[in-house]
Amino acid sequence: MFDYFLTEEQRLLQQTARRFAENEVAPQAEEADEKAEFNRELFRKIAEMGFMGINIPEEYDGGGQGSLSTALVIMELAKACGSTGMGVAAHFLGLDAILHYGTSEQKTHYLPPLARGEWLCAFALTEPAAGTDAAAVQTTAQKRGDKYIINGNKIFISNGGEAEVNVVFVKTDPSKGSRGMSALIVEKGTPGFTFGKKEDKMGMRGSVNRELIFEDCEVPIAHLIGEEGQGFKIAMDAINTGRIVTAAYTIGVGEAALEAATKYAKERIQFGKPIGEFQGIQFMLADMKVAVEAAKLFIYQAAYKADNGLPFATEASMAKLVSSDAAMKVTIDAVQIHGGYGYMKDYPVERYMRDAKITQILEGTNQIQRVIIARSLLK
Numbered sequence: 465m466f467d468y469f470l471t472e473e474q475r476l477l478q479q480t481a482r483r484f485a486e487n488e489v490a491p492q493a494e495e496a497d498e499k500a501e502f503n504r505e506l507f508r509k510i511a512e513m514g515f516m517g518i519n520i521p522e523e524y525d526g527g528g529q530g531s532l533s534t535a536l537v538i539m540e541l542a543k544a545c546g547s548t549g550m551g552v553a554a555h556f557l558g559l560d561a562i563l564h565y566g567t568s569e570q571k572t573h574y575l576p577p578l579a580r581g582e583w584l585c586a587f588a589l590t591e592p593a594a595g596t597d598a599a600a601v602q603t604t605a606q607k608r609g610d611k612y613i614i615n616g617n618k619i620f621i622s623n624g625g626e627a628e629v630n631v632v633f634v635k636t637d638p639s640k641g642s643r644g645m646s647a648l649i650v651e652k653g654t655p656g657f658t659f660g661k662k663e664d665k666m667g668m669r670g671s672v673n674r675e676l677i678f679e680d681c682e683v684p685i686a687h688l689i690g691e692e693g694q695g696f697k698i699a700m701d702a703i704n705t706g707r708i709v710t711a712a713y714t715i716g717v718g719e720a721a722l723e724a725a726t727k728y729a730k731e732r733i734q735f736g737k738p739i740g741e742f743q744g745i746q747f748m749l750a751d752m753k754v755a756v757e758a759a760k761l762f763i764y765q766a767a768y769k770a771d772n773g774l775p776f777a778t779e780a781s782m783a784k785l786v787s788s789d790a791a792m793k794v795t796i797d798a799v800q801i802h803g804g805y806g807y808m809k810d811y812p813v814e815r816y817m818r819d820a821k822i823t824q825i826l827e828g829t830n831q832i833q834r835v836i837i838a839r840s841l842l843k
């Protein structure tokens with residue numbers, strides 16, 4: 465709605481993504497949720513559209529687009545299937561570190577297949593004792609000759625077990641706290657790198673999350689991203705950009721719920737008229753619409769700043785906070801508008817509600833977003 469500032473190219477991209485999402489992504493969403501199956505074949509189709517590399521420069525076979533275009537595409541994918549939006553977003557989160565801090569050899573080797581979607585990427589920071597307190601990472605990488613030896617484990621990792629390329633945050637010098645953290649590329653199939661069970665999740669069940677296990681896993685020192693000790697900054701930079709994309713898939717889910725609720729309010733007859741004619745329902749729909757559109761404005765603002773070289777970390781936090789709280793409220797209200805039917809699997813709104821919940825938790829919980837926003841005020 466409030467998208468008058470989009471370029472013709474962005475408008476076209478949005479329409480193309482919408483058509484693709486409606487035709488290819490939406491039809492598999494229910495089954496992916498029910499079977500909790502990651503649909504790699506679908507990711508191949510998304511790759512054929514050029515969406516897996518949309519934010520990668522053209523010289524590396526990508527689309528050369530910025531945060532706003534990326535957000536527009538992700539929103540459309542997630543509106544059709546939240547899990548798909550989340551899987552693509554996790555890919556972007558991982559490759560961001562290589563894109564911004566990788567050596568020219570790393571970029572040349574990894575970015576083109578990631579852009580073409582031949583390889584999938586994952587971002588591995590969280591550990592059993594290091595969630596919100598990301599600097600508490602205990603996985604270590606000891607330098608021995610021309611290799612790093614990695615030991616430890618990562619949990620809840622999106623695309624875990626599927627991703628060919630894993631950006632893994634380790635301590636190269638545990639005595640230095642966050643300054644002793646480094647980022648390493650670990651390829652799937654590297655000896656000593658295995659996976660735990662696939663997580664059985666409440667929502668986003670068509671995306672895959674696994675534990676990553678490292679037991680004397682050796683990677684060449686050429687797999688270090690940036691410098692030793694730079695890992696925490698690399699992770700935070702990736703997460704800042706990632707929050708815009710997260711906000712985008714989050715509000716995609718919210719928008720899907722709003723559309724479903726509006727449609728139902730026109731069709732469901734009680735007391736001889738459509739329930740949409742009752743003011744109680746109208747007020748809910750109006751508040752849902754305002755929440756979704758307001759969240760989009762936050763996303764556009766953060767993306768605009770990111771694309772124009774302006775500081776955007778606080779804006780990205782606000783976008784993620786507003787979008788996920790909006791998506792949670794809107795999806796709950798969509799279930800309410802559906803009444804008892806909303807609680808049944810026959811309608812997609814219960815899936816939307818389950819999918820929305822995680823968006824208040826990952827990429828920094830919404831408590832932490834508030835901490836970040838408050839800090840920016842008080843500094």
Ligand SMILES: Cc1cc2nc3c(=O)[nH]c(=O)nc-3n(C[C@H](O)[C@H](O)[C@H](O)COP(=O)(O)OP(=O)(O)OC[C@H]3O[C@@H](n4cnc5c(N)ncnc54)[C@H](O)[C@@H]3O)c2cc1C
Pocket residue numbers: 554587588589590594595596597619620621622623665668673822825826827828829830831832835
């Ligand atoms: C489906 C899913 C996908 C994920 N994907 C990835 C991924 O791809 N890569 C990755 O690295 N991680 C991933 N994660 C991990 C996710 O980022 C963490 O779960 C999240 O950061 C929170 O950490 P935690 O679960 O350990 O919660 P905790 O940090 O233990 O937090 C518990 C509660 O305490 C609150 N809390 C903690 N500290 C503070 C504070 N200082 N002030 C106020 N409140 C506080 C939190 O807000 C929360 O409510 C994923 C998680 C899930 C569930």
